[in-house]
Amino acid sequence: RHRLSMEPKNQKNQTTISEFLLLGLTEKPEHQTLLFGLFLSVYLVTIFGNLLIVLAIITDVRLHTPMYFFLSNLSLVDTFFSSTTVPKMLVNLWTQNQAISFVGCLAQMYTFHLFGTMDSFLLAVMAIDRFVAIVYPLRYSVIMSPCVCGLLLGGPWLITNLQSLVHTCLMAQLTFCAGSKIPHFFCDLMPLLKLSCSDTHTNELVIFAFGIIMGISPLLCILLSYTCIFWAVFKIPSAQGKWKAFSTCGSHLTVVSLFYGTIFAVYLQPTSPASSQKDKAAALMCGVVIPMLNPFIYSLRNKEMKAALKKLVSKAVS
Numbered sequence: 001r002h003r004l005s006m007e008p009k010n011q012k013n014q015t016t017i018s019e020f021l022l023l024g025l026t027e028k029p030e031h032q033t034l035l036f037g038l039f040l041s042v043y044l045v046t047i048f049g050n051l052l053i054v055l056a057i058i059t060d061v062r063l064h065t066p067m068y069f070f071l072s073n074l075s076l077v078d079t080f081f082s083s084t085t086v087p088k089m090l091v092n093l094w095t096q097n098q099a100i101s102f103v104g105c106l107a108q109m110y111t112f113h114l115f116g117t118m119d120s121f122l123l124a125v126m127a128i129d130r131f132v133a134i135v136y137p138l139r140y141s142v143i144m145s146p147c148v149c150g151l152l153l154g155g156p157w158l159i160t161n162l163q164s165l166v167h168t169c170l171m172a173q174l175t176f177c178a179g180s181k182i183p184h185f186f187c188d189l190m191p192l193l194k195l196s197c198s199d200t201h202t203n204e205l206v207i208f209a210f211g212i213i214m215g216i217s218p219l220l221c222i223l224l225s226y227t228c229i230f231w232a233v234f235k236i237p238s239a240q241g242k243w244k245a246f247s248t249c250g251s252h253l254t255v256v257s258l259f260y261g262t263i264f265a266v267y268l269q270p271t272s273p274a275s276s277q278k279d280k281a282a283a284l285m286c287g288v289v290i291p292m293l294n295p296f297i298y299s300l301r302n303k304e305m306k307a308a309l310k311k312l313v314s315k316a317v318s
Contacts, residue, residue, distance in 0.1 A: 020182050
C-alpha cells in the first residue's frame with residue numbers, strides 16, 4: 001500500500017491513500033478543451049502513421065530486410081510510448097478528473113521509461129545496421145543474420161525491462177508525505193521522489209547510474225557508427241556513390257537529431273525554477289511529438305517505403 005503522511009517526517013501518524021493527482025499541462029479550464037482536441041489529433045496521427053509503417057513492411061516482401069525489421073520495431077515502440085501517457089492525459093482533460101491510482105502511477109512510470117529507453121536503443125541498433133551496410137556491404141547479409149538481429153533486439157528489451165523494474169520496485173518502497181499533487185502530465189521519477197519523505201538516496205543513485213549507462217551507451221554507439229560511416233563514405237571516389245551511401249542514413253540521422261537534440265536543448269541548460277516546465281517540454285517532444293513525426297520522416301525520404309505504402313493503400317481502397 002502507498003502511504004501519504006500529513007504530519008512532519010518525525011511523526012508516525014500517517015494516512016493511507018490510493019491515488020495521486022496529475023496537474024497536467026495547465027490548470028486553466030478554458031485551455032483544456034483546446035488541448036484535448038490537439039492531443040487527440042496528434043495521438044490518432046501517431047497510431048495511424050506508425051501502424052501503417054508496420055503493415056507496409058509486413059506485407060511487402062522487398063522490405064523484409066534487417067533495416068526495415070528494426071524500423072517496424074521502432075514504429076511499434078513509438079506507438080506504445082505515445083500510448084503510455086496520451087490516453088490518460090486525454091481522459092483527464094475530458095473529465096477534468098486528475099486522479100491516477102498508485103498502481104496506475106507505477107505502471108505508467110514503468111512503461112514510460114521502458115519504451116523511452118527502448119527508443120534510444122533502437123536508434124543505436126539502426127545505426128549499427130547502417131554501419132554494417134555501408135562499411136561491409138558484401139558481408140551485410142551474413143553479419144546481419146536473423147540470429148544477430150534477434151540478439152540486437154532482444155538484448156535492449158531485456159536491459160530496459162530490468163531498468164524499469166528496478167525503478168518501479170524502489171519507488172514502491174517509499175513513503176510519501178509532501179502532498180499528492182504531481183506537477184506533470186504523467187507519473188515520472190523525479191516529481192514522485194519530491195513527494196516522498198523517505199530516504200531517497202538509493203533511488204537517486206540508481207537514477208543517476210542508469211541515466212549514465214542507458215543515456216550515454218546508445219549515444220556513443222550512434223556516434224561511433226556514424227564516425228565509421230563518414231570515414232568509409234569519404235573514401236568513395238564518385239560523388240554519386242557518396243550521395244547514395246548517405247541517402248540510406250538520411251531518415252535515421254533526422255530522427256536521431258530530433259531525439260537527442262531535444263534532450264540536449266532541454267537539459268544542457270543551467271538549473272532554474274522552471275525546470276519542471278523543461279521536463280514537461282522534453283517529455284512532450286520525445287513521447288508525443290517525435291513518435292508522430294517518425295512515420296513521415298521515414299516515408300517521405302524513402303522511395304521503397306513510399307512504394308510499399310502506396311501499394312498497401314491501393315489494396316485497401318480496391
